[in-house]
Structures are given as C-alpha cells and as structure tokens.
Amino acid sequence: MKFKNLLVKKNIYLLVVFLWLILWVVFLIKQNKRGEYIQLKFLYTHNDAERKRFIMGQDLHDFVDYCKEQIPAGKTYKFVGIEGLDMVRARYMLWPAIMDPFDPEFVLLYKSNEVVPGGYGVLKKVNDAEVIFKKKGSQG
Amino acid sequence: MIFCLGLASIEILGMDLVLLLGLLFKYRYSRIEFITFSFFVGLGVISYLQFIFYLVSVRSNAQFIAIVVSMGLGLFIYLYLKSAKEIVTSIDGKPLDWIERLVILGLFIQVFWIILHILPMPVQAFDSVANFSLKAKIFYLNEGIPGNFFNLSEYSVWHLDYPLLLPFYMTWIYRFIGFNDVLITKIMPVVYIMFLGLFYALLTKFFSRKYSLIAVFFLGTIPQLTRYAAIVYADLVLGACITSAFIYFILYLRDKKSAFLVNSALLFGVSVWIKNEALVFLAVFFIILAAKIACSKERYILLRQAILACLIILLIVSPWLVFKCHKGLINSDINLKVLTAGKFLKNLRDSPILLFELQREVFNPKKWNILWIIVISVFIWKRKMFSDGILKYAVSFVFLALLFYSCALFLTTSSDLCFHVEKELTRFMIHFAGIFIFLTAYLFQKEVFSEEIND
Numbered sequence: 001m002k003f004k005n006l007l008v009k010k011n012i013y014l015l016v017v018f019l020w021l022i023l024w025v026v027f028l029i030k031q032n033k034r035g036e037y038i039q040l041k042f043l044y045t046h047n048d049a050e051r052k053r054f055i056m057g058q059d060l061h062d063f064v065d066y067c068k069e070q071i072p073a074g075k076t077y078k079f080v081g082i083e084g085l086d087m088v089r090a091r092y093m094l095w096p097a098i099m100d101p102f103d104p105e106f107v108l109l110y111k112s113n114e115v116v117p118g119g120y121g122v123l124k125k126v127n128d129a130e131v132i133f134k135k136k137g138s139q140g
Numbered sequence: 141m142i143f144c145l146g147l148a149s150i151e152i153l154g155m156d157l158v159l160l161l162g163l164l165f166k167y168r169y170s171r172i173e174f175i176t177f178s179f180f181v182g183l184g185v186i187s188y189l190q191f192i193f194y195l196v197s198v199r200s201n202a203q204f205i206a207i208v209v210s211m212g213l214g215l216f217i218y219l220y221l222k223s224a225k226e227i228v229t230s231i232d233g234k235p236l237d238w239i240e241r242l243v244i245l246g247l248f249i250q251v252f253w254i255i256l257h258i259l260p261m262p263v264q265a266f267d268s269v270a271n272f273s274l275k276a277k278i279f280y281l282n283e284g285i286p287g288n289f290f291n292l293s294e295y296s297v298w299h300l301d302y303p304l305l306l307p308f309y310m311t312w313i314y315r316f317i318g319f320n321d322v323l324i325t326k327i328m329p330v331v332y333i334m335f336l337g338l339f340y341a342l343l344t345k346f347f348s349r350k351y352s353l354i355a356v357f358f359l360g361t362i363p364q365l366t367r368y369a370a371i372v373y374a375d376l377v378l379g380a381c382i383t384s385a386f387i388y389f390i391l392y393l394r395d396k397k398s399a400f401l402v403n404s405a406l407l408f409g410v411s412v413w414i415k416n417e418a419l420v421f422l423a424v425f426f427i428i429l430a431a432k433i434a435c436s437k438e439r440y441i442l443l444r445q446a447i448l449a450c451l452i453i454l455l456i457v458s459p460w461l462v463f464k465c466h467k468g469l470i471n472s473d474i475n476l477k478v479l480t481a482g483k484f485l486k487n488l489r490d491s492p493i494l495l496f497e498l499q500r501e502v503f504n505p506k507k508w509n510i511l512w513i514i515v516i517s518v519f520i521w522k523r524k525m526f527s528d529g530i531l532k533y534a535v536s537f538v539f540l541a542l543l544f545y546s547c548a549l550f551l552t553t554s555s556d557l558c559f560h561v562e563k564e565l566t567r568f569m570i571h572f573a574g575i576f577i578f579l580t581a582y583l584f585q586k587e588v589f590s591e592e593i594n595d
C-alpha cells in the first residue's frame with residue numbers, strides 16, 4: 001500500500017515537472033505579442049536610429065526629432081494630439097526641454113483637430129497636421 | 141566591452157563592502173554568493189554615493205566615477221590579497237549528474253532567449269521611458285541630479301518620490317558607454333542572472349545542489365519574470381533583493397549568525413532605494429525580528445544583533461527617507477492626504493476586484509506557468525508544518541507582508557482601484573515569486589528526501 005502511494009506521488013511530481021516544461025517551451029517560442037518576431041527581424045536588420053524610429057512609429061519619431069531641433073534646452077512645451085505611451089516617449093526624447101501643460105512656450109500639434117489656444121503663432125510647419133506653435137512675444 | 145567595465149566597477153565597489161563584512165563577521169561566502177551578493181550591494185553603493193554627492197553638491201561626472209572606482213579597486217586588491225582565502229570558498233567540485241546538466245542547459249536557453257529579445261531593443265516600455273530612463277537621461281546630461289529636479293512638476297517628470305536606484309544604475313553605466321539607450325537595456329538580463337545566482341547560492345545552504353538547481357530553474361523560467369528581465373522596470377531588482385534578504389533572514393533565524401542578519405539588513409536597506417514597496421517588507425522584518433527576540437531564551441544576544449541590523453538599515457535608508465520627508469515628496473497614486481473616508485470605504489467595497497484579478501493571474505500559464513497552482517497546493521498540503529521551527533517565522537513574514545502590502549497598495553490608493561489593481565498586481569506577484577518558491581521548496585523537501593531514502 002505504502003509502495004503504491006509512493007508510486008502515485010512520484011507520478012504526480014513527474015507530471016507537474018513535465019507540465020511545467022511543456023508550458024515553458026510553448027510560451028518561450030510562442031509570440032508574446034502579435035508580430036513580435038517580425039519586429040525582432042526588423043530590429044536586427046537595422047541600425048540604432050532606425051530601431052528607435054520603428055519602435056516609436058516613424059512619423060511621430062520624425063516629428064518629435066524635428067521639434068527637438070526647434071526647442072532650446074530648458075524651454076517649456078506641451079503636446080496636442082500625442083497621448084499615452086507616445087506622449088511619454090516623446091517627452092523622453094525632448095528632454096532637456098520641459099513639458100508644461102499649463103503655460104508652455106511651445107505647443108506641438110500632431111495630427112489633431114484640437115484648436116491651439118490664442119497667443120501662439122506658427123513657428124514651423126512640417127505639414128498642415130504637424131505644426132510647432134510658439135508663444136507670441138517669448139524669447140529663445 | 142566598456143559596458144562590462146561599467147558592470148565590473150559596480151562589482152568591485154560591492155565586493156569591497158562584502159569583503160569588509162566577511163572580515164568583520166568571519167563569514168565565508170561561496171564563490172557564486174560572493175559575486176552575486178556583491179553585485180546587489182554594489183548597486184546600493186553606487187546609488188548611495190551618487191545621492192550623497194548630490195546632497196553635498198558634487199558633480200558625479202566621469203572624473204568622479206574614475207576616482208571612486210580607482211579607490212574601490214585599490215581597496216579591493218588590498219582586501220582580496222589579504223583575506224580572500226578566508227572569506228571566499230571554492231565551489232562544490234562534485235561532477236554534475238544528467239539532471240543537473242539538463243537544468244543548467246535549460247537555464248542557458250532561457251538566458252539566451254532573453255538576450256536575443258533584448259539585444260536590439262531600445263528603452264521602450266511605458267514606466268521605463270516615463271520614469272527610470274527619463275531620470276537617468278536627466279542625471280547623465282546634468283552630471284548628477286539637477287538642483288531643481290525635485291521641484292519639477294509631475295508633468296515634467298513622473299513620480300519624483302520614487303527611489304532612484306534604477307536611474308542611478310543606468311546613469312553609472314552611461315558614464316562608461318556614453319548616452320546609449322539601446323545598449324542600456326542589457327542591464328536587466330544582468331540583474332536576472334545575478335538574481336538566479338544568488339538564489340541558487342542561498343538555496344544550497346538549505347538543500348542539495350540538485351534540488352537547489354531545480355528550484356532555480358522553476359524561478360528562472362517563470363514567463364512573467366523573464367519578461368521583466370527584458371524591460372527596464374524596478375520590479376525584478378526589488379524581487380531579487382527582497383527574496384535574497386528574506387532567505388538571509390531565515391538563515392539567521394536558523395543559525396543565529398550575525399553575518400546572516402547583517403546581509404539581510406543590508407539587502408532590505410538597499411531595497412528601500414529601489415521601490416517604495418520595500419518599506420512594507422522592512423516593517424515586517426522588524427516585527428518578525430522583535431517577535432523572535434521576545435520568544436527566545438538568548439534574548440540579550442539576539443537584541444545586540446538586532447540593534448546592529450537596525451543601525452545598518454538606518455544608515456542605508458536615512459539619507460533618502462529624511463530627504464523625501466524634508467522635500468515633502470508624495471506618491472501620486474497612494475496619497476493619504478487625498479484619501480477620504482468615503483474613498484477608503486469605496487476601495488474596501490471594491491476589493492473583490494482584487495480577488496478577481498488575483499485568480500486571473502494565478503491561473504494564467506502565459507504569465508506564471510503553473511507556479512501559483514503548485515505553491516497553493518503545497519501550502520494547503522503541508523499546512524501542518526507551518527508551526528514548525530523557523531517556518532512559523534517565515535510563514536508569518538510572508539502573510540504579514542501580503543496583508544500590509546495589500547492594505548497599503550489597494551485600500552489606500554486615491555486613484556481608481558480597478559486600474560490600480562490591474563496595473564500593480566502582476567508586479568506585486570513578481571516581488572513575492574522568489575520567496576514563495578523558496579518556501580515551497582522548503583515545505584516540499586522532506587517529501588523528496590524521504591523518497592530518496594525509501595528508494
């Protein structure tokens with residue numbers, strides 16, 4: 001009886017280990033996110049600058065990169081039309097310019113129909129949907 | 141290559157302190173324990189130094205790093221030549237059997253897989269970019285923390301109240317490699333490998349080499365843990381420090397050696413520099429330590445050791461905590477000033493969400509394999525052992541930590557509980573995964589060993 005119990009227990013342990021191994025291999029190989037391997041293939045075949053463009057989205061990356069050239073370090077800005085993960089990535093890229101949603105010196109409009117508040121004039125225009133506004137009368 | 145130099149400098153600074161502690165407390169480290177423990181201590185040392193230099197307005201630029209590392213290297217050479225043979229012991233020389241080889245191969249495949257995924261990846265995950273990487277970029281460009289940094293608004297930099305170990309770790313590596321936010325992501329697999337190494341070294345103090353390796357394999361192949369080894373989040377670092385500190389603490393409760401308590405205190409102290417959640421573990425550590433002293437016959441010896449541990453923790457955490465209180469830095473999610481009685485009661489009423497999300501996590505093999513099913517099964521099966529020896533302290537530690545943690549995170553949040561639980565629960569489980577695997581292995585060991593005897 002004792003031997004039988006032992007055999008059952010041992011089989012349960014083996015089953016648990018086997019199940020763990022199977023699931024490990026399955027989730028190791030199976031794509032975590034949709035298109036993960038396609039993304040990896042792209043990243044492996046391009047340089048660092050292209051990798052960053054790809055991760056952020058090429059349009060947005062190019063716009064933020066352009067804004068970076070226009071906004072001096074230490075100046076304040078806010079986004080219109082960039083939110084969530086895109087916003088935190090853009091903010092990361094733009095530092096040492098500082099994000100200030102209340103009284104910014106620059107407003108960065110990206111593919112949005114939102115109206116930019118008064119007191120700002122167009123500084124640079126990539127196209128009609130991607131515009132950098134600057135506060136009228138501000139220095140720098 | 142230069143990236144490795146950056147890591148080596150962290151190792152050397154950690155080894156200095158670890159060798160000193162080894163000499164002071166006559167403790168012998170195994171080689172793996174020495175290397176991996178030194179790494180986590182080193183992370184604490186570089187964070188502490190960078191923060192102290194901010195407080196005394198010294199720029200932490202390349203020259204500063206060069207001076208610190210040179211001094212660290214000199215001290216390391218002196219200490220190593222003087223005491224390495226007494227402090228660091230060689231590893232077990234027995235040849236590996238086929239199961240051990242298979243387990244090591246599995247772990248190598250897992251590490252290779254993580255590196256394969258992270259190698260071309262720039263920093264990109266939400267909190268990584270919003271918090272840690274942005275702070276590291278700021279500290280690097282400014283050669284230290286800018287003078288007005290803690291006065292910036294939450295819109296400019298998120299979570300100014302967050303401890304700074306991870307940004308400091310990134311900044312330190314940037315000093316070696318230059319600002320490169322593609323290469324920097326490789327710091328996380330290093331943390332993962334060091335965690336597994338230290339976990340293994342500590343498990344061998346309780347179990348056989350084979351059994352320890354299998355437990356490490358279970359930990360190392362948890363999908364969610366491997367996912368966090370590929371993004372720059374602080375949760376894996378916290379999980380590593382808390383788990384190791386906990387196991388050192390259990391070793392202390394078993395053997396009553398000062399060195400174990402000192403190592404545990406050191407890691408609990410370092411944890412406070414990683415995430416605010418570490419304060420919960422620190423509180424539970426003090427409670428259990430007090431309980432142990434109260435229940436012990438050797439009360440005065442234990443009290444002396446406990447005072448030493450408290451002083452170490454105080455020395456480590458006080459600069460950051462005092463500064464944080466002085467500056468009035470407040471967490472945007474858990475802010476007792478914003479929390480009202482009505483909000484608290486609403487959170488309490490909504491707490492079933494927590495159970496719902498918990499079962500979604502527990503029964504999610506894509507994230508946890510069958511870890512929690514094994515853990516829960518073994519805990520129910522072996523529940524009668526909970527009152528035995530050190531297990532009563534270990535289990536009390538875990539359940540108190542769970543209780544405090546849940547209360548702190550889920551009942552006092554002033555933001556939407558549903559959103560908060562969804563976001564935090566999986567990270568919360570990462571902090572506990574190593575501890576639960578250790579306890580499960582501990583509860584289960586008699587089963588395995590009794591069978592080996594019967595065989």
